[in-house]
Amino acid sequence: MAKRIKIFDTTLRDGEQSPGCSMNLSEKIKMAKQLERLKVDVIEAGFAAASKGDFESVSQIAKNISECRVASLARALKKDIDFAWDAVKGAKHPRIHTFIATSPVHMKYKLRMSEEQVLERAVEMVKYAKRYCEDIEFSAEDATRSDVKFLSRLFEEVIKAGATVLNIPDTVGYTTPDEYYRLISSIRENVNGIDRVDISVHCHDDLGMAVANTLAAARAGATQLECTVNGIGERAGNAALEEIVMALQTRKDIFEMECKVDTTQIMKSSSLLSAITGVKVQPNKAIVGANAFAHESGIHQHGMLQEKSTYEIMTPESVGLKENMMVLGKHSGRHAFENRLKEMGYELSAEELQTAFEKFKALADKKKTVYDKDIEALIVDNAYEIPN
Ligand code: KIV
Numbered sequence: 001m002a003k004r005i006k007i008f009d010t011t012l013r014d015g016e017q018s019p020g021c022s023m024n025l026s027e028k029i030k031m032a033k034q035l036e037r038l039k040v041d042v043i044e045a046g047f048a049a050a051s052k053g054d055f056e057s058v059s060q061i062a063k064n065i066s067e068c069r070v071a072s073l074a075r076a077l078k079k080d081i082d083f084a085w086d087a088v089k090g091a092k093h094p095r096i097h098t099f100i101a102t103s104p105v106h107m108k109y110k111l112r113m114s115e116e117q118v119l120e121r122a123v124e125m126v127k128y129a130k131r132y133c134e135d136i137e138f139s140a141e142d143a144t145r146s147d148v149k150f151l152s153r154l155f156e157e158v159i160k161a162g163a164t165v166l167n168i169p170d171t172v173g174y175t176t177p178d179e180y181y182r183l184i185s186s187i188r189e190n191v192n193g194i195d196r197v198d199i200s201v202h203c204h205d206d207l208g209m210a211v212a213n214t215l216a217a218a219r220a221g222a223t224q225l226e227c228t229v230n231g232i233g234e235r236a237g238n239a240a241l242e243e244i245v246m247a248l249q250t251r252k253d254i255f256e257m258e259c260k261v262d263t264t265q266i267m268k269s270s271s272l273l274s275a276i277t278g279v280k281v282q283p284n285k286a287i288v289g290a291n292a293f294a295h296e297s298g299i300h301q302h303g304m305l306q307e308k309s310t311y312e313i314m315t316p317e318s319v320g321l322k323e324n325m326m327v328l329g330k331h332s333g334r335h336a337f338e339n340r341l342k343e344m345g346y347e348l349s350a351e352e353l354q355t356a357f358e359k360f361k362a363l364a365d366k367k368k369t370v371y372d373k374d375i376e377a378l379i380v381d382n383a384y385e386i387p388n
């Protein structure tokens with residue numbers, strides 16, 4: 001039987017921290033609703049204590065989302081936890097996510113605290129948060145550069161204090177798949193009470209290994225995987241949701257795990273995020289890049305015509321792309337454009353169609369080919385809602 005794995009999306013918190021990716025309130029709500037359609041388990045909606053705007057967006061998302069857990073980040077400080085709770089308390093399934101750094105370099109230079117002080121604070125703040133909320137995630141920031149004995153001792157204490165999820169982040173994207181596998185295994189084996197909580201992993205992509213590290217951790221027993229759409233996030237970004245989910249699905253034979261993400265919503269989620277932030281994904285990006293399902297060479301095309309599985313390990317339909325990707329260009333007429341929109345699931349009024357067609361023509365003048373992703377981006381602005 002495949003093991004159930006939870007997907008924790010932090011596009012609206014860690015993702016939003018990446019340069020050029022900030023979003024306003026209505027954009028965040030739109031994105032949160034799309035994440036709900038994507039069926040992630042947890043939406044980390046923001047860092048409520050960071051600013052008035054963040055507080056407002058976390059509380060609006062909490063009120064507007066019913067199918068996913070909604071979390072707010074909080075440092076291990078009473079004031080942050082108060083803000084976090086105030087913001088998420090309207091959610092059907094609220095979570096407070098509190099963190100403190102545990103690596104020698106962070107404790108010495110950033111926190112100026114000893115191991116004992118960090119441990120005491122972590123326990124005190126988990127207990128404090130627990131008075132408000134049943135579901136408490138605790139993160140040991142920079143866990144992969146922390147002393148594993150200290151980490152295990154601290155995790156044991158925060159479980160006793162009431163944490164329901166323990167997150168072991170690779171904050172600076174430093175670890176490797178083998179090393180991370182061993183760390184997660186060691187924590188699983190040595191921390192009393194660990195089987196009562198979810199083990200979460202959160203990887204950054206500084207060395208390009210965030211997804212590989214996440215998958216290695218899943219094999220070692222992690223039950224919650226943290227990630228962002230398109231892999232946006234601090235510096236080189238976070239582990240990309242679409243890559244993790246499609247790897248689990250395509251290689252079920254190895255992972256023997258399943259999550260409840262609706263993969264046919266992947267493309268829409270990616271396009272919406274790009275349309276909102278203006279940050280495009282590179283054409284060769286796995287799963288969501290414009291070329292991810294394009295076959296150019298004659299040999300490949302020939303193989304595909306005989307039997308798709310020669311060069312296709314997953315179908316375009318499985319991520320929400322239409323198989324027949326008719327390429328539209330500046331010579332295409334309104335009829336072809338309208339037809340394509342219908343195939344993509346958009347029903348526009350005559351007036352909306354006229355505006356969209358004008359935008360399409362302007363874009364087609366600048367671009368040789370207009371892909372479905374470009375059309376999504378044209379449609380998904382203030383005037384139109386994404387179809388279900
Ligand atoms: O990268 C990190 O350590 C984080 C934590 C706050 C979870 O984003």
Ligand code: ZN
Pocket residue numbers: 014169171202204234
């Ligand atoms: Zn992070």
